[in-house]
Amino acid sequence: QAEFEGAVEAPAAKVYSAVAGIEVKDGEPLLAFFHREIWKGRYKVDGDKLAQLLPGLEPAERNRVEKMLRKVEFADKRKTTLYRTLEILISVQADYLVSGEPGRRRPLSQKTLAKNLEVDASVINRLVSNKSIQMPWGMEAPISVLLPSSKAVNLERLYAIAGEKPELSDEKLRAELKTRHGVDLSRRSVAQYRKDLSLAASGDR
Numbered sequence: 001q002a003e004f005e006g007a008v009e010a011p012a013a014k015v016y017s018a019v020a021g022i023e024v025k026d027g028e029p030l031l032a033f034f035h036r037e038i039w040k041g042r043y044k045v046d047g048d049k050l051a052q053l054l055p056g057l058e059p060a061e062r063n064r065v066e067k068m069l070r071k072v073e074f075a076d077k078r079k080t081t082l083y084r085t086l087e088i089l090i091s092v093q094a095d096y097l098v099s100g101e102p103g104r105r106r107p108l109s110q111k112t113l114a115k116n117l118e119v120d121a122s123v124i125n126r127l128v129s130n131k132s133i134q135m136p137w138g139m140e141a142p143i144s145v146l147l148p149s150s151k152a153v154n155l156e157r158l159y160a161i162a163g164e165k166p167e168l169s170d171e172k173l174r175a176e177l178k179t180r181h182g183v184d185l186s187r188r189s190v191a192q193y194r195k196d197l198s199l200a201a202s203g204d205r
Contacts, residue, residue, distance in 0.1 A: 016142055019082065021134035022090055022097055029090045029097040029136065031083075045069060084117055085127060089146040096146075100137055103157040103181075107150040151193075157181055158193050170194065170201075 020033045050069075054062055090097060095104040110128070114121040128143040135141055154177070161176050162168065168176060174190045177183050185193070194201075 016130055016132035016140070018132045018134060018140055019143075020086060022136050024098050024136045027098060029094050031086055031090055033083075045072065081117065081119060081123065082127060085113065085124065086133070086143075088113060088116060089143070093146050097136055100135075101160075103153070103160045105146070105148050105153050105156070107153050108147050109149065110147055113147065154181075154183055154185065155193055155197060157183070158190065159197050159199070162194065162197075162199050 020031055022029050022031060024030070054065065057065065089108075092106055092108055095106075096102065110124045111121050114124045117124070128147065131143050132140050133143050133146075157177060157180070158173060161173060161180070165176070170187050170190045173194070174185055174187050177185060177190070
């Protein structure tokens, strides 16, 4: 895979390179790259020659050329593993990206993502490592935020429910989690998750 040939030195810890931004338009998250260098590779357009040719074309023909160039650009983006990865992530995490509520993220492992892309899991690990993305609300976050584990998602959901209804016991927290999110955890798991979040029992919250 040409995108991953050769050894790459990992950036310093906690240093991230922003590769793209996500914005919400008409209720749908959309992807925008910051630099063409991130995804270019398959097709090349001679900008100088294009600048010479376009002014001499009829308006209708110029519009057709520009439309065709946009299609080429999209095809070029679509060929890269990075673009395909981000495309899947914004589709899976659309509810979270539109609402901004962490509890609305869906669990997604790198292994599952790699299987969907038909690449080795190590490719995905290397791809998302030390890369970030700008969220619709303006905050920059690691791409790994869009690849949460089931436990991470359930911790956030439980924290939100406990904050909203501090009077709920572990058993009632369990029932509320199942009602809202369809997650069926044991009462023991809920108690452990609550401890992991440093939340007191219902009577002390």
